[in-house]
Amino acid sequence: MNRMFFKTFLITVLGLVLVIAMSGCSGSTNGKGKVQLSWLVRADPHEKVWENQMIKIFEQQNPNINIKLIDVPQDQIDQKMRTMIAGKNLPDIVAPNWANGGFMSYADQLVDLSNYVKKDPEVIDGVLPSALNLWKIKGELKALPINTLGSLLFYNKDLFKKAGLPDPPTDWEDKAWTWDKMVSYAKKLTDPSKHIYGLLDNNDPSVDAEMFGSSFISDESYKKGLLLKPNVDDPAVHKAVKAHHDLIFKYKVSPSASQLSAISQLGDPFVSGKVAMTINGGWGLWGYQNIEDFKWSVAALPYVPNRQDRMYIDIMSISKDSKHPKEAWKFMKFLYSTDSLKSYIHITQGPPANQHLMNYWLDFESKKLGISKQKLKEAHEGSIKYGIEASNHMVKDWATLIQYINQPINAYYGGNKSFKDAMYETKRLLNSWTTVKK
Amino acid sequence: MHLDHSVETQRTVRTKKKVKRSPKAKRQERAFWLFISPWVIGFICFTGGPIIASLFLSFTSYDIVSSPIWVGLGNYIHLFSDFLVLKSLSATAFYALLAVPFTIILGLLLAILLNQKVKGQAFFRTAFYAPSIISGVSVAFLWSWLLNPDFGVVNSLLKQLFGIDGPNWFNSTNWVIPSMALMQLTAVGGTMVIFLASLQQLPKELYESAALDGAKGWAKFIHITVPLISPVILFNTIIAIIGSFQIFTQAYVITQGGPDWHSYFYVYYLFDTAFSQYRMGYASALAWVLFIIIFVLTMLSLFVSRRLVYYEYENK
Numbered sequence: 001m002n003r004m005f006f007k008t009f010l011i012t013v014l015g016l017v018l019v020i021a022m023s024g025c026s027g028s029t030n031g032k033g034k035v036q037l038s039w040l041v042r043a044d045p046h047e048k049v050w051e052n053q054m055i056k057i058f059e060q061q062n063p064n065i066n067i068k069l070i071d072v073p074q075d076q077i078d079q080k081m082r083t084m085i086a087g088k089n090l091p092d093i094v095a096p097n098w099a100n101g102g103f104m105s106y107a108d109q110l111v112d113l114s115n116y117v118k119k120d121p122e123v124i125d126g127v128l129p130s131a132l133n134l135w136k137i138k139g140e141l142k143a144l145p146i147n148t149l150g151s152l153l154f155y156n157k158d159l160f161k162k163a164g165l166p167d168p169p170t171d172w173e174d175k176a177w178t179w180d181k182m183v184s185y186a187k188k189l190t191d192p193s194k195h196i197y198g199l200l201d202n203n204d205p206s207v208d209a210e211m212f213g214s215s216f217i218s219d220e221s222y223k224k225g226l227l228l229k230p231n232v233d234d235p236a237v238h239k240a241v242k243a244h245h246d247l248i249f250k251y252k253v254s255p256s257a258s259q260l261s262a263i264s265q266l267g268d269p270f271v272s273g274k275v276a277m278t279i280n281g282g283w284g285l286w287g288y289q290n291i292e293d294f295k296w297s298v299a300a301l302p303y304v305p306n307r308q309d310r311m312y313i314d315i316m317s318i319s320k321d322s323k324h325p326k327e328a329w330k331f332m333k334f335l336y337s338t339d340s341l342k343s344y345i346h347i348t349q350g351p352p353a354n355q356h357l358m359n360y361w362l363d364f365e366s367k368k369l370g371i372s373k374q375k376l377k378e379a380h381e382g383s384i385k386y387g388i389e390a391s392n393h394m395v396k397d398w399a400t401l402i403q404y405i406n407q408p409i410n411a412y413y414g415g416n417k418s419f420k421d422a423m424y425e426t427k428r429l430l431n432s433w434t435t436v437k438k
Numbered sequence: 439m440h441l442d443h444s445v446e447t448q449r450t451v452r453t454k455k456k457v458k459r460s461p462k463a464k465r466q467e468r469a470f471w472l473f474i475s476p477w478v479i480g481f482i483c484f485t486g487g488p489i490i491a492s493l494f495l496s497f498t499s500y501d502i503v504s505s506p507i508w509v510g511l512g513n514y515i516h517l518f519s520d521f522l523v524l525k526s527l528s529a530t531a532f533y534a535l536l537a538v539p540f541t542i543i544l545g546l547l548l549a550i551l552l553n554q555k556v557k558g559q560a561f562f563r564t565a566f567y568a569p570s571i572i573s574g575v576s577v578a579f580l581w582s583w584l585l586n587p588d589f590g591v592v593n594s595l596l597k598q599l600f601g602i603d604g605p606n607w608f609n610s611t612n613w614v615i616p617s618m619a620l621m622q623l624t625a626v627g628g629t630m631v632i633f634l635a636s637l638q639q640l641p642k643e644l645y646e647s648a649a650l651d652g653a654k655g656w657a658k659f660i661h662i663t664v665p666l667i668s669p670v671i672l673f674n675t676i677i678a679i680i681g682s683f684q685i686f687t688q689a690y691v692i693t694q695g696g697p698d699w700h701s702y703f704y705v706y707y708l709f710d711t712a713f714s715q716y717r718m719g720y721a722s723a724l725a726w727v728l729f730i731i732i733f734v735l736t737m738l739s740l741f742v743s744r745r746l747v748y749y750e751y752e753n754k
Contacts, residue, residue, distance in 0.1 A: 082502040082716060100714075257697075262588035324584045399714050403695075411698030418609045432521065436717075 008281035010322055014390045036066045037093035037328045040081070042074040042098040046286075050144075050347040058334050063294035065327050075339055076104075081202075081256040084399040085109055093323040094329060096143065097315050101395040103135065103143060104225035109403020111318040112140035116329045123336045126356035134389050143200060143315035144217055144336060145353035146344065151207070151310045153182075153301055158294040159196070159276040163188045168277075168299035172382025182277070184303045189276035196262060198253035202274040203310065204402060205241055205409045210388055211279075212240035213306025215424055216405050216430065217395065226396050230430035236306070241423070257414045281312055282383065290368055297371055301386075309388030313353065351380055397433070404429035408414045463717065496722035506719065513723035523698045523724070526707040529615065534682035536619035540672065541678045544622065545629030547565040550659075552630070553637045563634070570627025578691035580610065581621050608693050611700045618688050620699060629674050637663070668747040676739050683732050704728060 055067045077099040135143040142320040186198025214236035218229040247254035263274040270278040366373040393400040412422035498506035585607035593604030686705040695702035712721035
């Protein structure tokens with residue numbers, strides 16, 4: 001009886017181990033001759049609707065290909081991707097910019113799409129060259145952009161009207177719309193008795209530096225995608241940091257860290273009407289669409305010489321681990337087809353990288369938001385014209401570098417550190433990273 | 439001599455048994471290994487193995503994606519020149535300095551209060567213990583509200599009752615660590631329960647005879663209670679020291695290590711090094727240094743307390 005029991009037990013355990021091992025070995029075909037592709041995406045409720053729709057249609061059109069969607073919370077994508085790379089099982093299709101590490105951290109793991117694109121040129125027909133060339137490393141095209149998103153100024157129209165102020169311009173060439181003018185508007189919009197602040201600059205100091213035409217890292221570092229030399233001593237960087245500080249302490253038009261924490265308790269302070277203007281990524285367009293208590297609109301960022309606008313582009317790539325790159329490309333081609341991109345616009349509201357669809361997006365989005373098409377066009381196009389792709393996409397280890405920038409400078413913004421000490425420490429920390437061996 | 443003989447006899451018996459094991463004994467041994475194997479495999483794969491692996495990795499440069507590269511003592515040498523190691527260690531030590539005595543004194547005081555025979559004793563015990571079983575993240579959010587300088591309850595009360603402008607709590611470099619230590623108010627339940635259990639074991643005769651000799655409450659506490667529970671105080675102190683050096687959640691949720699690195703605790707730095715910077719080799723070195731620090735502090739506590747702790751059984 002006992003012997004029988006042990007035999008059965010052992011056979012069961014061995015059987016289970018075998019099944020698990022076999023299932024680990026398969027993955028690229030599902031046993032029925034079908035090719036199985038995996039697609040790693042971020043867990044976003046809107047995007048997931050589009051992704052599922054795409055999979056459904058593609059599988060109907062290609063019954064021999066199965067797509068497995070792997071959705072991961074955005075802040076965990078890096079860990080997931082790193083462990084998958086170590087296990088040589090990175091999904092066939094990935095979106096490297098949805099990982100905090102960004103494109104540059106994973107470029108080595110991606111397939112060169114140049115030959116595919118040569119064979120199927122319609123895939124990139126109409127794509128903004130500036131949004132496409134970013135993903136070329138040593139002549140190899142590593143990704144295709146799906147959207148282009150700049151940073152914009154969002155403002156509460158009702159508060160502007162109440163303060164008797166004209167709407168800020170959407171024209172990025174309007175040189176009368178300066179930083180000082182924006183501050184003067186903010187002063188009029190600030191109402192301490194109601195805890196309403198004129199302006200909230202949601203950006204970290206690195207984006208502020210770009211708005212003032214500079215960067216915390218050298219141009220060469222940005223181009224090579226690796227911190228080679230900090231650029232903290234640049235006067236434009238100093239100007240940007242001081243300008244942000246002045247908003248809080250000199251002009252008192254922006255909330256301090258504790259005030260921001262207080263007014264954020266009820267949600268986004270722009271949505272709750274606690275700030276009249278906010279500088280934010282273009283996702284505000286759909287993030288603010290459900291505001292019912294007041295009217296809002298978008299404008300250009302103020303004119304500053306050599307101004308740059310932080311741009312965020314989402315991309316798709318095929319991983320080098322893919323056992324079925326041809327099928328993966330077939331799916332990519334499908335995702336970048338006009339119908340798929342139209343569906344993307346409908347579901348996510350993201351502005352397309354493909355300019356052939358820009359008019360379609362402007363029509364759809366302007367109606368959805370109740371903003372004039374012309375204004376939206378001007379605001380969006382300007383943001384792309386002056387756009388510089390986000391450092392977290394283009395520079396390796398940006399999560400660490402931005403922490404080295406944020407900690408000392410936020411201490412300065414919080415009144416806990418002098419300007420001189422904050423800049424000195426930032427430089428010291430960034431310098432220390434250039435010598436770190438990983 | 440008699441003892442030695444008996445031990446020798448037992449050994450002989452065991453040896454004989456080993457040689458002549460019955461099929462049943464063999465089956466039982468196999469069954470033992472079979473049924474304990476999930477735990478053994480789990481331990482080797484998820485605890486013992488990683489501990490040994492981390493020791494090896496601490497001498498390497500390893501980013502998960504590529505194979506580890508041997509760097510010898512490089513990681514440990516780099517620790518000494520790393521500005522953030524110093525910052526995070528000083529933040530952690532300062533926190534431990536405040537939190538450990540606070541936890542012990544508060545835990546003991548609460549235990550004494552809850553040891554009194556009053557109406558609703560069970561309710562009070564539950565009420566004071568309950569917060570310590572709530573998730574650390576939820577408690578952290580709760581405290582960030584309570585101690586918000588602008589709308590928090592604490593500063594409002596300070597203003598209304600005493601006319602004092604409360605501090606900036608988590609936003610101030612001077613107050614962020616005391617604020618985190620204050621959060622122990624809701625985490626002291628475990629310590630309190632251990633103290634309470636030890637207080638309930640104390641012999642009543644000692645108190646009765648002390649009372650006959652005219653001892654009052656404070657004298658009884660200092661001369662009877664404290665010596666008798668001193669091993670428990672030592673135990674709780676060591677646990678509190680270990681816990682303090684592992685502080686992470688509060689800073690991760692509320693301050694993200696700020697302001698100006700003042701709540702950037704050692705484990706937070708370790709976490710960032712491993713899971714944000716993917717410097718697994720260096721993170722392993724940081725982890726082993728933390729282990730050594732905690733080990734030394736524990737040994738130090740045991741050494742210092744030798745003459746302060748009273749073990750009843752030693753005098754029997």
